[in-house]
Amino acid sequence: MSDIHQDISRVLISADEIQARIKVLGEEITVDYQNEDIVLVCILKGAFLFMADLCRHIRVPVNTEFMAISSYGHSTESSGVVRILKDLNESIAGRNVLIIEDIVDTGLTVSYLEQLLEARKPNSIRICTLSNKPQCHKTPVQIDYCGFILPQEFVVGFGLDYRDYYRNLPYIGVLKPEIYQK
Numbered sequence: 437m438s439d440i441h442q443d444i445s446r447v448l449i450s451a452d453e454i455q456a457r458i459k460v461l462g463e464e465i466t467v468d469y470q471n472e473d474i475v476l477v478c479i480l481k482g483a484f485l486f487m488a489d490l491c492r493h494i495r496v497p498v499n500t501e502f503m504a505i506s507s508y509g510h511s512t513e514s515s516g517v518v519r520i521l522k523d524l525n526e527s528i529a530g531r532n533v534l535i536i537e538d539i540v541d542t543g544l545t546v547s548y549l550e551q552l553l554e555a556r557k558p559n560s561i562r563i564c565t566l567s568n569k570p571q572c573h574k575t576p577v578q579i580d581y582c583g584f585i586l587p588q589e590f591v592v593g594f595g596l597d598y599r600d601y602y603r604n605l606p607y608i609g610v611l612k613p614e615i616y617q618k
């Protein structure tokens with residue numbers, strides 16, 4: 437039987453750590469948006485697990501929206517080029533938008549998305565990411581909520597993929613080098 441856990445060389449953030457941190461982020465967001473409501477914009481595919489867990493710790497009213505964008509293709513380096521594969525269903529004009537991302541690496545994707553959504557005249561727009569690699573940023577990006585700071589390494593799990601696999605790992609980890617040679 438093939439087992440995806442066997443392809444991991446190191447677990448960087450355990451499932452328990454992820455869940456505990458998401459709970460704290462949900463509580464912070466609840467406090468910050470008191471007496472308001474939020475449109476959570478999940479950036480697919482990577483943020484689907486994070487969004488699902490996070491929204492259950494937010495106690496102010498939320499709408500959930502999904503935007504699908506093209507990622508790296510089969511490379512592990514950012515091209516900075518983002519293609520919208522699926523746009524939002526509803527208008528965000530006058531709403532409080534919270535962008536939910538899996539990871540900020542160069543920052544090019546999230547800053548592009550922020551500009552794109554800003555043009556639609558929301559009342560406010562903030563960024564919430566499960567993880568961040570600040571040493572890799574190529575553009576200034578203001579992150580309002582961040583789960584974890586990661587080292588400069590390619591990681592998989594908890595929504596993050598390699599060739600669209602490994603998103604279902606309950607933790608964040610590093611693949612064994614031989615996996616890239618397949």
Ligand code: 5GP
Nearest residue numbers: 507514540541542543544545590591596597
């Ligand atoms: P950025 O535009 O900030 O460089 O990249 C954002 C996107 O690149 C993320 O949404 C994610 O899809 C992908 N990405 C960046 N770093 C990693 C990583 O370490 N692992 C995985 N699986 N994807 C990454």
